[in-house]
Amino acid sequence: MASLKDIAAKTGLSMNTVSRAIRHSGYVSEKAQKLVDAAVVELNYQPNRAAQSLRSSRSYEIAVINIVNEPSSACDSMAMDKVFGIKEYLTTDSYEPNMHYMYSSPEYSAESEKLFSNILWQKPAGIIFLSENAMAMKLYNIAEKAGIPAILISYAGSLEYDSVYVDRRQGVYDGVKYLLKKGRRNIVFAGQKISDQRFEGYNAAVVDAGISSRIVSIKSGGLEEISKTGRDAAVKILSEQPDVDGVIAYSDYLASGIALGFKSLGKRVPEDIALIGFDNRELAMFSSPPLTTIAQPNRELGRLTAKALLSKVLLKNTKKIQIKVKMELVLRQSA
Amino acid sequence: MASLKDIAAKTGLSMNTVSRAIRHSGYVSEKAQKLVDAAVVELNYQPNRAAQSLRSSRSYEIAVINIVNEPSSACDSMAMDKVFGIKEYLTTDSYEPNMHYMYSSPEYSAESEKLFSNILWQKPAGIIFLSENAMAMKLYNIAEKAGIPAILISYAGSLEYDSVYVDRRQGVYDGVKYLLKKGRRNIVFAGQKISDQRFEGYNAAVVDAGISSRIVSIKSGGLEEISKTGRDAAVKILSEQPDVDGVIAYSDYLASGIALGFKSLGKRVPEDIALIGFDNRELAMFSSPPLTTIAQPNRELGRLTAKALLSKVLLKNTKKIQIKVKMELVLRQSA
DNA sequence: TTGTAAGCGTTATCAC
DNA sequence: GTGATAACGCTTACAA
Numbered sequence: 001m002a003s004l005k006d007i008a009a010k011t012g013l014s015m016n017t018v019s020r021a022i023r024h025s026g027y028v029s030e031k032a033q034k035l036v037d038a039a040v041v042e043l044n045y046q047p048n049r050a051a052q053s054l055r056s057s058r059s060y061e062i063a064v065i066n067i068v069n070e071p072s073s074a075c076d077s078m079a080m081d082k083v084f085g086i087k088e089y090l091t092t093d094s095y096e097p098n099m100h101y102m103y104s105s106p107e108y109s110a111e112s113e114k115l116f117s118n119i120l121w122q123k124p125a126g127i128i129f130l131s132e133n134a135m136a137m138k139l140y141n142i143a144e145k146a147g148i149p150a151i152l153i154s155y156a157g158s159l160e161y162d163s164v165y166v167d168r169r170q171g172v173y174d175g176v177k178y179l180l181k182k183g184r185r186n187i188v189f190a191g192q193k194i195s196d197q198r199f200e201g202y203n204a205a206v207v208d209a210g211i212s213s214r215i216v217s218i219k220s221g222g223l224e225e226i227s228k229t230g231r232d233a234a235v236k237i238l239s240e241q242p243d244v245d246g247v248i249a250y251s252d253y254l255a256s257g258i259a260l261g262f263k264s265l266g267k268r269v270p271e272d273i274a275l276i277g278f279d280n281r282e283l284a285m286f287s288s289p290p291l292t293t294i295a296q297p298n299r300e301l302g303r304l305t306a307k308a309l310l311s312k313v314l315l316k317n318t319k320k321i322q323i324k325v326k327m328e329l330v331l332r333q334s335a
Numbered sequence: 336m337a338s339l340k341d342i343a344a345k346t347g348l349s350m351n352t353v354s355r356a357i358r359h360s361g362y363v364s365e366k367a368q369k370l371v372d373a374a375v376v377e378l379n380y381q382p383n384r385a386a387q388s389l390r391s392s393r394s395y396e397i398a399v400i401n402i403v404n405e406p407s408s409a410c411d412s413m414a415m416d417k418v419f420g421i422k423e424y425l426t427t428d429s430y431e432p433n434m435h436y437m438y439s440s441p442e443y444s445a446e447s448e449k450l451f452s453n454i455l456w457q458k459p460a461g462i463i464f465l466s467e468n469a470m471a472m473k474l475y476n477i478a479e480k481a482g483i484p485a486i487l488i489s490y491a492g493s494l495e496y497d498s499v500y501v502d503r504r505q506g507v508y509d510g511v512k513y514l515l516k517k518g519r520r521n522i523v524f525a526g527q528k529i530s531d532q533r534f535e536g537y538n539a540a541v542v543d544a545g546i547s548s549r550i551v552s553i554k555s556g557g558l559e560e561i562s563k564t565g566r567d568a569a570v571k572i573l574s575e576q577p578d579v580d581g582v583i584a585y586s587d588y589l590a591s592g593i594a595l596g597f598k599s600l601g602k603r604v605p606e607d608i609a610l611i612g613f614d615n616r617e618l619a620m621f622s623s624p625p626l627t628t629i630a631q632p633n634r635e636l637g638r639l640t641a642k643a644l645l646s647k648v649l650l651k652n653t654k655k656i657q658i659k660v661k662m663e664l665v666l667r668q669s670a
Numbered sequence: 671t672t673g674t675a676a677g678c679g680t681t682a683t684c685a686c
Numbered sequence: 687g688t689g690a691t692a693a694c695g696c697t698t699a700c701a702a
Contacts, residue, residue, distance in 0.1 A: 003679060014689040019681065027687045046456045050394065051679035053385035054694050077412050077617075083434070099418075099434055121381045226621060253621070260623050282412075283621050286561060286588070288595050338695060349673045354697065362671050386695035389678050 002043035010043065011035040022047070049096075053123075062090060062097045062309065063124040067104055067112070067135050077282060078298050079130050082153060085302020086128060095125060095310070106133035113139070120146050126309045129153065137161070149312040151321060153305055155197060162312065162321035164305045171294040171327025172201030175248050175276045178329055180209055184246035184274055188237055190258065191250025193217045198278065202248055214241050218254060230257010234265055245273055246335070252277035256287040259334060263288070274335035289333035301325055337378035345378065346370040357382070388458075397425060397432045397644065398459040402439055402447070402470050412617060413633050414465050417488060420637020421463060430460060430645070441468035448474070455481050461644045464488065472496070484647040486656060488640055490532055497647065497656035499640045506629040506662025507536030510583050510611045513664055515544055519581035519609055523572055525593065526585025528552045533613065537583055549576050553589060565592010569600055580608055581670070587612035591622040594669060598623070609670035625667035636660055 004022075008015040013032055020026045021036035022045075028036075039045070053059045064086060066079050086097050100119055104112035116139050119127075127143050129136040132154035140161055143150040152163040172189075179187050189202040193215055206213045218233045233254060237244055249255035255277030259269050269275050269289055277284050280295030308321045339357075343350045348367055355361040356371035357380075363371075374380070388394045399421060401414050421432050435454055439447035451474050454462075462478050464471040467489035475496055478485040487498040507524075514522050524537040528550055541548045553568045568589060572579055584590035590612030594604050604610050604624055612619050615630030643656045 004681095005679075015680085016682090016689055016691095017687080020688090023681090025681095029687060032687080046453065048389070048679050049457060050385045050388035051694090052681080054383070054389050054678090054696085055680045055682085057694065059385070077415070080412070080415055087434075096433065098431065099422075118381075122384060227623065227625065256621055282617055286591055286618050286622075288562065288623065290562065340695075350696080351674080351698085352672055355672090358697090360697095364671060367672085383695050386678090387697080389680085389694090390696045390698080392678065 002045045003048065004045075006043055007036060007039045007045055010039045057123070059123050059125055060095050061122065061124045062086070062095050062306070063119050063122075063127045064097050064099045064130060065102060065116075065119075065127060065136070065139065066099065066130045067102050067106055067133060069105060078279065078296070081298030082130055082302040082305070085299035085304075086306040087302075088299070089303045089306035090310075097128075097306070098124070102135075104135055106131075106135050108135055108138065113142070116142065120148065124148060126150065126313045128305055128309055132156075132163070132165075149309060151305055151309045151312065153301060157322040157324065159320065162308070164301060164308055164321070164323040164325060166296045166301065166325050167327060168197035169201035169204070171296075171329075172198045172248060172278070173205045174327070174329055175294050176202055176205035176209070179246040179248070179274055179276065179335060180205075180211075182246075182274060182335065185211055186214065186241065186243050187211065187246040187248065188214045188216050188241050188244050189248050189250075190216045190218050190233055190237060190254065192220055198248075198250065214244070216240050218250065220250075220254075226253045227257045227260055230254060230259070231261035231264065234258050234261025234267075238262075238265060238267070247273060247275045249275065249277050252279050252281045252284045252287075252291055252293055255291050255293070255334070256283055259287055259289065259291070270333065270335050276329075276335045280330050284330070284332065287334070292332045292335040293330050294327050295330045296327055297325060337380045338383065339380075341378055342371060342374045342380055345374045392458065394458050394460055395430050396457065396459045397421070397430050397641070398454050398457075398462045399432050399434045399465060400437060400451075400454075400462060400471070400474065401434065401465045402437050402441055402468060404440060413614065413631065416633030417465055417637040417640070420634035420639075421641040422637075423634070424638045424641035425645070432463075432641070433459070437470075439470055441466075441470050443470055443473065448477070451477065455483065459483060461485065461648045463640055463644055467491075467498070467500075484644060486640055486644045486647065488636055492657040492659065494655065497643070499636060499643055499656070499658040499660060501631045501636065501660050501662060503532035503662065504536035504539070506631075506664075507533045507583060507613075508540045509662070509664055510629050511537055511540035511544070514581040514583070514609055514611065514670060515540075515546075517581075517609060517670065520546055521549065521576065521578050522546065522581040522583065523549045523551050523576050523579050524583050524585075525551045525553050525568055525572060525589065527555055533583075533585060549579070551575050553585065555585075555589075561588045562592050562595055565589060565594070566596035566599065569593045569596020569602075573597075573600060573602070582608060582610045584610065584612050587614050587616040587619045587622075587626055587628055590626050590628070590669070591618055594622055594624065594626070605668065605670050611664075611670045615665050619665070619667065622669070624669050627667045627670040628665050629662050630665045631662055632660060 004015045004018050007018045018036050021028045021033050090097050102112045127150040129152045140150050152161050154163045154165045216237045262269050277291040277293035280293045284291035284293045339350045339353050342353045353371050356363045356368050425432050437447045462485040464487045475485050487496050489498045489500045551572045612626040612628035615628045619626035619628045
């Protein structure tokens with residue numbers, strides 16, 4: 001409950017000097033500094049955020065924007081891990097992350113834009129977008145126009161946006177390399193054949209190794225029917241690539257279903273076919289067999305993003321931020 | 336960017352009257368009210384939270400405390416769903432929920448207590464504890480002593496704590512009833528034989544149905560080894576209760592492992608043995624077969640808790656809050 | 671029913 | 687190096 005005034009009284013200094021000492025801004029004699037430091041500890045002084053914000057008209061709040069499809073959509077534990085990381089870093093700087101969920105299609109929604117303007121109104125010190133999509137880009141631009149530093153967690157570096165991004169290409173590349181090292185040569189990439197860094201990583205690895213590219217295109221389905229989708233995928237893989245001995249799946253969800261499918265078709269994982277998932281979701285741990293999978297370091301991602309954002313906030317850093325983060329192979333039993 | 340002063344200037348009223356009109360507190364003539372309302376819209380006025388907090392020395396922040404074992408522990412999607420619900424409700428009242436993770440054993444930690452005192456220092460309008468454990472109870476008491484309304488999401492009503500609680504007893508009771516309806520008579524409860532509402536629910540249902548109680552005690556293990564634990568559990572169940580035709584498992588994790596175990600022992604789920612899990616975790620959807628499970632309505636829980644807390648905050652409600660929430664059986668394929 | 675004035679705890683501007 | 691003093695935008699006595 002101690003305020004600057006209390007510290008001033010205790011030390012015999014003026015509030016002003018105390019304030020400067022605490023913030024290490026401006027001239028303070030060594031003696032005064034020591035007095036203040038001691039009093040701060042003794043009285044357990046904590047600055048009043050509201051007063052700070054009011055006076056300096058900036059807040060100590062970092063808005064974390066998570067754009068999700070639907071109120072009913074499953075909560076994303078990967079997003080949560082990022083938030084953990086963000087929080088971990090920010091608390092060291094006494095900033096307060098504040099989570100904002102915006103229900104909105106990743107495409108665009110006027111409603112979300114309005115919600116966002118409310119968020120801007122509270123003048124957050126900075127904004128973190130947990131994912132990259134059209135809506136997030138749009139809001140990023142709005143934030144920038146409003147003069148509020150923002151950063152994006154994404155999957156590719158960009159010259160237009162400050163971002164910390166995950167190198168999915170490298171992740172899948174390394175996954176393929178691992179399968180090669182294990183002696184697999186007929187490696188299938190199972191997923192949507194869209195232009196995606198995962199796909200690129202697979203292709204690059206296959207080309208580098210001089211083996212042939214084997215894409216099996218799987219249409220993505222809803223999560224509730226993933227086991228069916230997976231089974232169908234297993235059938236498709238075996239019919240299109242009968243001699244397959246390794247599979248890189250587009251997601252853990254898909255991989256988990258494929259594993260079930262292989263099993264029911266009499267193929268053993270990993271003995272007959274090694275299988276690698278993607279994302280290291282909780283599911284990967286409980287699949288049968290538990291999935292070897294390509295993982296983002298979500299918490300680390302959060303930490304790095306918070307750190308980068310704060311550099312923007314504090315140092316008015318104008319250099320484009322582009323931080324690349326590596327994916328790691330988590331070894332379990334499917335490969 | 337408009338302030339009270341701007342509205343006052345525009346309407347020709349005093350700041351004071353404007354303030355009262357906006358907050359609907361105290362006497363304001365109909366005419367003045369209309370003037371203010373119009374100006375608010377026209378100037379797009381938003382109150383400055385920092386100023387409000389500073390002056391009234393209370394914040395509009397609801398602290399949401401999630402006590403987790405370890406920084407490395409998996410992020411709990413059930414907790415996240417609760418937060419969604421909380422947020423959903425609070426935004427209607429322009430309160431701002433603020434998530435605080437406290438890494439701490441659920442038992443006790445001096446460090447967490449210190450962290451908590453920092454949170455208290457920011458004078459949140461209210462506090463929500465997402466889970467019930469010794470640490471949360473301790474902090475609840477500290478909050479109460481500090482005069483800050485708090486509420487607990489828990490598993491049992493209590494005369495000492497305001498809480499919104501999930502009726503696990505009823506959940507399991509209904510689960511057993513469902514198995515009975517499906518013609519199962521030899522129903523095993525697989526879990527830790529601790530005094531727990533799940534256990535009570537099972538026992539009550541079994542007694543009511545006049546069938547015998549079949550408890551198979553499973554030691555809980557880490558999540559990474561759950562499939563092994565589950566297999567062992569399946570073996571144990573079949574050896575202790577060879578004629579088992581239904582199983583209520585302590586958790587989805589356990590149930591998922593047991594399903595694998597049964598399958599490898601040649602038992603079909605649900606044909607030979609119906610299996611019901613608990614908690615409706617993501618995993619339940621992806622198990623083989625997908626698990627019928629007893630679910631908490633987490634989002635609803637969050638909404639109700641936020642609502643109850645706000646009643647405490649706004650109305651200085653002193654009546655003990657005890658809101659019981661029912662669990663629902665989510666039907667999938669394992670039973 | 672409305673207006674005046676004080677003050678919440680801090681930071682910024684200046685004069686000393 | 688330091689200390690008055692004003693101001694941030696709002697709420698709350700109290701006076702009118």
